[in-house]
Amino acid sequence: MTTPGWAVAVAGLVVVGACGSLTRRLANGGALLGESLGLFSPPARHGPLHGVSARLKLLGVFALACAASLTPLVRLWVAGVLVGGLLVVSRLPLSTILARLGELMPFVALAAVGALLRGDAALFALVLSRAVLTVAALVLLLATTPLPLLVEAARRLGLPPVLASTLALALRYLALLSDEGSRLALAFDARAVGPRDLRLARPLGRVVGSLALRALDRGERIGQAMAARGFAGTFPTLEPELRSDWRQRLGFVSFVVALGIAAWPR
Amino acid sequence: MHLPDGFLAAPVSGALYVASGAALGAAVRRAGDESEPGAAAPTMGLTAAFLFVAQMLNFPIAGGTSGHLLGATLATALLGPWRGLLVLTVVVAIQAFGFADGGVVVLGANVFNMAVAGCLLSAVVLSAARRLWLARPMALGVAAWLSVMLAAALTAVELAASGRVAAGVVLPAMLSVHAVIGVGEALLTVAAYNLLVHHRRLPGAGVWTGGQGAEPWRLGVVLVLGLLLLRLACPHPDGLESVARAQGFAVAATEVYRGAPLPDYALPGRSESVGAWVSAVAGIVACGGLMLAVGSGFRRRTAS
Numbered sequence: 001m002t003t004p005g006w007a008v009a010v011a012g013l014v015v016v017g018a019c020g021s022l023t024r025r026l027a028n029g030g031a032l033l034g035e036s037l038g039l040f041s042p043p044a045r046h047g048p049l050h051g052v053s054a055r056l057k058l059l060g061v062f063a064l065a066c067a068a069s070l071t072p073l074v075r076l077w078v079a080g081v082l083v084g085g086l087l088v089v090s091r092l093p094l095s096t097i098l099a100r101l102g103e104l105m106p107f108v109a110l111a112a113v114g115a116l117l118r119g120d121a122a123l124f125a126l127v128l129s130r131a132v133l134t135v136a137a138l139v140l141l142l143a144t145t146p147l148p149l150l151v152e153a154a155r156r157l158g159l160p161p162v163l164a165s166t167l168a169l170a171l172r173y174l175a176l177l178s179d180e181g182s183r184l185a186l187a188f189d190a191r192a193v194g195p196r197d198l199r200l201a202r203p204l205g206r207v208v209g210s211l212a213l214r215a216l217d218r219g220e221r222i223g224q225a226m227a228a229r230g231f232a233g234t235f236p237t238l239e240p241e242l243r244s245d246w247r248q249r250l251g252f253v254s255f256v257v258a259l260g261i262a263a264w265p266r
Numbered sequence: 267m268h269l270p271d272g273f274l275a276a277p278v279s280g281a282l283y284v285a286s287g288a289a290l291g292a293a294v295r296r297a298g299d300e301s302e303p304g305a306a307a308p309t310m311g312l313t314a315a316f317l318f319v320a321q322m323l324n325f326p327i328a329g330g331t332s333g334h335l336l337g338a339t340l341a342t343a344l345l346g347p348w349r350g351l352l353v354l355t356v357v358v359a360i361q362a363f364g365f366a367d368g369g370v371v372v373l374g375a376n377v378f379n380m381a382v383a384g385c386l387l388s389a390v391v392l393s394a395a396r397r398l399w400l401a402r403p404m405a406l407g408v409a410a411w412l413s414v415m416l417a418a419a420l421t422a423v424e425l426a427a428s429g430r431v432a433a434g435v436v437l438p439a440m441l442s443v444h445a446v447i448g449v450g451e452a453l454l455t456v457a458a459y460n461l462l463v464h465h466r467r468l469p470g471a472g473v474w475t476g477g478q479g480a481e482p483w484r485l486g487v488v489l490v491l492g493l494l495l496l497r498l499a500c501p502h503p504d505g506l507e508s509v510a511r512a513q514g515f516a517v518a519a520t521e522v523y524r525g526a527p528l529p530d531y532a533l534p535g536r537s538e539s540v541g542a543w544v545s546a547v548a549g550i551v552a553c554g555g556l557m558l559a560v561g562s563g564f565r566r567r568t569a570s
Contacts, residue, residue, distance in 0.1 A: 062370065065371045066371055068271070069279075126272065130272045131366075134271055134369065135366045138366060141363075142363075142364065160290075160294040163294065165307040165310075166310040166311045166314055166352060167314075167356050168311065169307060169308060169311020169315075170360065172311070173315045174319075178315075178319050181322070198446070198449060200326060201457070202453050202454075205454035206457050206458070206461050208323065208454055211320060212313075212458060212461075214316075216309065218312055219308045219311070219312030219313065222308040223307075223309065227305070
């Protein structure tokens with residue numbers, strides 16, 4: 001299969017940007033999650049996609065990821081047009097979209113570079129363009145949907161309650177534990193002397209252990225507080241934001257059908 | 267070790283979604299406590315957040331490279347295999363959706379490699395060590411090293427089954443790198459466990475007393491059968507066959523697979539791509555059905 005030149009050019013640009021973002025993140029004082037993480041910053045501006053049912057948005061991301069991984073490179077522009085159109089419709093600021101894409105891309109881009117190193121430019125372009133599409137859809141989902149609503153949507157779609165409540169609490173306390181982890185890592189870096197190799201694993205293990213200790217203690221206290229407030233396994237829900245009207249459903253179905261036509265083997 | 271989207275063939279990722287789903291279903295049934303719904307949620311949620319952060323702590327390995335904690339053994343020692351499995355699944359899902367670390371389509375594969383296989387293997391090793399009177403830190407270290415090696419081997423086998431890389435290339439490469447990373451994992455796990463014991467937060471949840479040790483054996487057998495059946499759904503058997511040829515049993519293999527229901531993945535009289543799709547779906551259904559059948563057989567035997 002011949003690789004379109006534009007695909008290679010775009011892919012190269014994305015990799016350069018992603019590597020820049022990764023070095024910036026690594027240089028950022030060793031902070032584990034970073035302050036500017038898209039996951040925890042509030043949605044930028046209220047746009048039309050904020051009102052769409054979180055269930056449809058979640059299903060749409062799954063549909064897009066599946067379709068993108070089945071569509072050959074020459075017909076991947078269909079998914080690109082759909083995602084690009086949704087990004088325009090969402091009225092998110094371009095700076096927000098680019099910043100969040102840059103934050104999410106390093107993992108994906110570094111994996112795709114492996115294909116390039118083997119000299120397989122076609123595979124590289126394919127993997128990278130699929131990844132960009134999926135990550136753009138994830139950016140759209142996270143920027144227009146509050147996390148608690150997303151967890152509730154997943155629960156309505158059949159995620160078991162145990163997993164849903166674990167997910168909700170993990171997301172709620174992730175930033176907090178990440179801060180504690182950053183502080184522990186900083187203190188460790190300030191005090192740990194000696195060669196930087198596997199011999200550091202044992203003291204670093206004590207850092208991990210004390211983080212576990214803090215997490216377990218906090219979990220106990222949170223559990224008692226939640227029990228005192230009458231928690232019995234389910235979180236209160238935000239009903240209206242999960243409803244979808246016929247226009248949303250029609251839009252969703254046409255989105256999925258378009259993706260399916262592009263992905264259909266022929 | 268987090269596979270991104272596009273690295274696995276569609277049938278392989280589909281089959282691993284089924285396998286992970288089956289394991290998660292079993293875990294949900296065993297992890298829930300009906301007497302006090304939601305009582306375990308804070309501990310599990312905070313442990314998930316803890317493991318997420320712990321996975322971001324890189325430890326240096328000689329030669330300028332670094333590895334990071336996987337945490338399957340630590341999760342099993344803290345919460346038992348079933349709850350540990352659920353907690354690690356949440357971690358992997360957050361990494362995929364929130365941070366694009368690991369793909370959405372291959373989420374089932376990543377959950378299987380890192381959460382399901384790691385926790386079940388750890389539980390098996392820990393309960394076996396209890397019978398052998400092996401010291402607990404020693405058992406933890408062995409389990410941690412093995413969980414990393416198993417995850418690396420599974421990743422390599424899945425890549426090879428997808429036809430992306432030859433198994434003879436990727437398997438030794440992954441295993442040799444992760445043999446060293448696994449040592450780091452073992453040291454970290456044992457040190458963290460010792461600290462928890464020292465502070466009298468003795469983790470246990472049944473893995474040491476044997477309460478939950480026996481069951482993972484059965485699920486492990488089911489999952490291994492599922493992986494063997496993955497061979498049916500495998501669209502590019504070249505990678506695995508190269509290893510088979512090296513081992514000298516390729517003749518037997520071709521005899522077996524000529525009898526496969528859809529030889530060469532092409533239905534007669536249809537175009538090849540449709541045949542590949544039909545055989546992929548058939549393979550996934552066969553995997554799922556057989557795994558469910560074997561699993562329910564086990565359940566019936568334990569009930570009687």
